[in-house]
Amino acid sequence: MKSAEAKARRNKILTQIVLIIMAFIMLVPFAWMILTALKTNQESISVNPFYIFPANGWHWENFATVWKSYNFIILYKNTLLMIFFRVVCACLTATMAGYAFGRLKFPGKKILFTMVLIQMMVPAQIFIIPQYLMVSKMGMLNTTFGLVWPGIVTAFGTYLLKTGYEGLPMDLEEAANIDGCSVPGRFLHIMMPLTKSSMVSLGIFTAVFAFKDLMWPMIVCTNASTTTLSAGLAKMQGQYGSEYPTMMAAATLAVLPMVIIYVIFQKQFVEGIATSGGKL
Template sequence: MKTLFPVVFSAMAAFAFARIRFPGSALCFFLIISVMMVPNPVFYTPQYMMMSKLGLVNSVTALWIASLVSPFATFLLRQFFLGISKELEEAAVLDGCNPFQIFRHIMLPLVKSALVAIVIIQLLWSWNDLQWPLIINSSPEKLTLSAGLATLVSMFGTDYPVLTAGAFMAVIPMLVLFLIFQRRFIEGVAFSASKG
């Protein structure tokens, strides 16, 4: 969920910012991007208060609901959408496509490498998230893997073989995912770097 929703919502937002002109679009995009300049710990207190009011403290839902949109993914995908020729969109409009059909059937397939790169980056960020799960959850069964590993470290003694085995197991899924999608990931990152 913490990977799927940010990718879907950020892709829609990026398409809107790149292709649809509406009043205040530049200001809205600036506000979304300005979130990237603020360190994540600044948001922990207001997010915790919101989760508390919603009754979601110590729940799995609280782990992903606070990050439904990714400013980084929105920025990166907007750059990709701006690089696509407007003639494709105009041809689709002449064929009778509405904006959602243009987004779904024309634009998304053209930015597949960027989507794969963003999915891998979001999954990596979600997988390695440490502070937020430790703040919002106290039950061991609701902690993420990295937060669970952090609880194994104790000032009274750490079982290093168990900690090392857990850390090794935590690395394997991300390594396998990267190896499977390596070509697309490198294409997406390289193309976004050339867009500058």
């Protein structure tokens, strides 16, 4: 029998091996993206695989070119504003609805929840024209409000939080109920704080989806001063057509803020464990 220590060490090494292999597979496309950003246009077009690494020096100036040709500050600002409001709205509406679907009894619950699910079952393209018309008629084109509009409610978030609330122990709530705590009271003070990890997940997903969303900002924002990162960069892809290095540099710059936001929020995840009382 192996000693407990040797076994633990063997497990740790195995884990690391698995993780490293998976990480490598995940990273290959990104490595290619960044390396292409550092090549000259000539090198990037020649699909000869031996040109994986830039041959004549690393052309960091591609990044500078991209940075200068677009007012990235405005793009970041617009994108962050949109993401912020979408996350706030989505979390608010989804947590209330998720609690109701997960823990309260009311008439029509099944039908309403089916409606929530149905929203996810249709392709997003059918929503574009009606939503565009609504925003146009409200006079909200080229505004942050218009950008946030489709993201005010989220069916996915509602379902996610419903699952989260259903996973919470019933005793806490029953105790509060017996004590005479009103519904909003026990929601606000007891149940909602316990779903922190679900809300963080929802926040991350909303932020990522809002960030990647290209269709909607493209339709709603025609002024360069109100457009978002994805739409602004897509424009560049149209303009520079086949200049891969600049496009890849732009794509890398676009991914950067999201990674930073994720790293920040991800720490919340870890801290959440410590504060929620002895969970793993």
